[in-house]
Amino acid sequence: EVVLTQSPGTLSLSPGERATLSCRASRSVSSSYLAWYQQKPGQAPRLLIYGASNRATGIPDRFTGSGSGTDFTLTISRLEPEDFAVYYCQQYGSSPPEITFGQGTRLEIK
Amino acid sequence: QVQLQESGPGLVKPSETLSLSCAVSGYSISTGYYWGWIRQPPGKGLEWIGTISHSGITYYNPSLKSRVTVSLDTSKNQFSLKLSSVTAADTAVYSCARLPSLYYFDYWGQGTLVTVSS
Numbered sequence: 001e002v003v004l005t006q007s008p009g010t011l012s013l014s015p016g017e018r019a020t021l022s023c024r025a026s027r028s029v030s031s032s033y034l035a036w037y038q039q040k041p042g043q044a045p046r047l048l049i050y051g052a053s054n055r056a057t058g059i060p061d062r063f064t065g066s067g068s069g070t071d072f073t074l075t076i077s078r079l080e081p082e083d084f085a086v087y088y089c090q091q092y093g094s095s096p097p098e099i100t101f102g103q104g105t106r107l108e109i110k
Numbered sequence: 111q112v113q114l115q116e117s118g119p120g121l122v123k124p125s126e127t128l129s130l131s132c133a134v135s136g137y138s139i140s141t142g143y144y145w146g147w148i149r150q151p152p153g154k155g156l157e158w159i160g161t162i163s164h165s166g167i168t169y170y171n172p173s174l175k176s177r178v179t180v181s182l183d184t185s186k187n188q189f190s191l192k193l194s195s196v197t198a199a200d201t202a203v204y205s206c207a208r209l210p211s212l213y214y215f216d217y218w219g220q221g222t223l224v225t226v227s228s
């Protein structure tokens with residue numbers, strides 16, 4: 001099983017600032033198989049990024065995914081009030097087929 | 111617009127079988143894509159349970175595989191989850207979702223809380 005470790009656990013920033021969220025895998029992950037989600041309280045997760053760097057439909061361009069191998073990053077260039085939420089990375093592994101999630105990073109208003 | 115809606119009992123007794131359905135609207139599940147289940151214990155992170163293809167091929171989380179069955183009901187345009195021999199550790203919000211490929215989830219249901227308690 002590929003374990004995804006997200007850091008930091010909590011990130012405290014102000015609107016307008018830049019957020020950098022990290023996702024580290026216990027072994028190499030294909031970039032095609034890495035996704036990021038945003039979850040707000042009481043809501044289902046929302047797909048932000050798939051294939052490590054492809055924005056999902058309707059996702060603002062202030063969200064950028066990057067990385068390869070074992071290190072992936074989600075960057076939010078200028079935080080808007082609606083961006084404060086929990087963010088999860090997720091990977092798919094093919095041998096055996098399985099999906100795992102990171103434990104999440106909570107982005108809170110400073 | 112694809113929409114997914116979970117339904118099923120909110121309370122299940124220990125050792126019994128948890129059964130949930132996911133009704134899909136806006137797309138015929140027999141046409142294509144993959145369909146999956148994910149759960150989230152209160153205050154905790156996300157755990158993948160299993161995925162089924164439009165043709166009925168299943169993929170399960172190895173840690174749950176011995177207790178999980180995911181199936182399609184194309185006549186009702188829904189898919190289902192059965193989790194047997196439940197314990198309190200299975201208490202969670204259970205969500206269904208669509209996967210455009212095996213790799214990620216693009217549409218999610220709102221989720222339904224299932225509590226395991228006597």
